Amino acid sequence: MTSNQNKICFVTIVGRPNAGKSSLLNTILGYNLSIVTPVAQTTRNQITGVYTEGNLQIIFIDTPGIHKPKSLFGEHLNKEAFDTFSSVDLVLFLSPADEEVLKGDLFILEKLKNVKNKVAVITKLDKVNSRPQLLKDKVNSLMEHDFKEIVATSIENEESIDSLVQLIEKYSYPGDFQYAEDDVTDKSVLFITKEIIRECAINNLSDELPHSIYVEIENFEEDENFLLVEGIIYVTKDSQKGMLIGKNASMIKKIGQLARNKISSQFEKRVNLFLKVKVSKNWQKDPKILKKIGY
Template identity: 40%
Template structure:
């Protein structure tokens, strides 16, 4: 599109996706973008930063902000995550509020709705996981939520199967103002490759350790070297306790090896090249409550 006549009907804008942890936000964005950019896990609160994901089509460009789930924070990292999500409500052209229809309505949803009522930004309600619930329950939810806030639209979806994805995009594009292309058309995220690589390693740790190592891990890619036939990546997995380090390494290094194998496959897809991935594990006690560590691992600019 560069160099060609600008399309007068080209629409562009910024859309934030909010919801309780585990509502399916990252799954939806990966579905809309048609590729895996965001880490997916069945554990809540896996997204920690506001990540810009970019969808460019003939009709326009949508810049999505995937925000951390809004929840009651228990530590400094949690505060950073929630502040980040709430701040995004004022910065965008449209809010997508995502609800897991299989979960009960509770204080978490009340808290989000309270915050949504305080901003003038138009909001679409997405009722997710409709492939898992009865139609009667869905109709009741639509009625109940309609009474709580004046939504621009209420769209039942399945982020997993992509059901109603086209309808959702139609409504989003209609709401976008006419505007420029903010990012090159082949770009799908504004995050550097190192960040995505670190996220892919973190996803595998979360997948393979289940509940034993919750969210007390960070991953930092320390170096990326391009060799003739492959790319050498060195990454550090940071945990808070010695016991967690033992779990991640596993018996005879077996689990760390498996984390490396799975992460390497995803990184090779990302980079389109053969990769040699070296993983190390380090204990940094209570890092989620320390400003310096949060800054070092890319989570905060506050002291």
């Protein structure tokens, strides 16, 4: 759709790990695009989400949680986020309502110092409903960082999400839509399938495993009503492989069933999913593997 009446806005969502970036994006889009887990630092790529309503199109970029890197992989994750700052119209900085502004926040805020259009979004507002002073303290601590505006949201509160979209619209400008009106992302079915498998694995593993896994698809076949997926989940140690497979293959079967159901629901297709587990030691420090999975 193209018209002089249309408006567009490019928005980057940033914050430290587990600030609620992926949950917020999924809620605005009404589509499970970004991986959501209770484990920090699980978004690994820039995820483009597209919101279109009437004559407004917002292109969101959900970035990996920014942190002080400890490996080549961590450096790649930060670069994914930092690279977006100069190419968008608005940066949303997310910080949970029930947590103080921590060192991780200050690390990001320093990187945002020269960004003109930035808005602080206090997330997880529902967690401080009975403790209003916490919210006041959070707002006060953010006021010194030169934000255009500071707003509070909860994915449980539709009105707060609508208000955020209206705020973003103020930073839009006349322009042709960059995506079709029914598009919600530029990511392929294959990419989203890999992310669903990784999400289901992470949500069923102990805290030590999530950052040690990556998913590779060996075979992928798709038609109008059917998906065939043959995937490999890689870990860094033999002991992790045993944990991921489980006794009598119980864990990998559980992960496979959960992923199969979610992929089927996401794309409204029948899915055959086959998973294997392999060891790839030190993959997070291997430039060849990082390049292979998109870094």
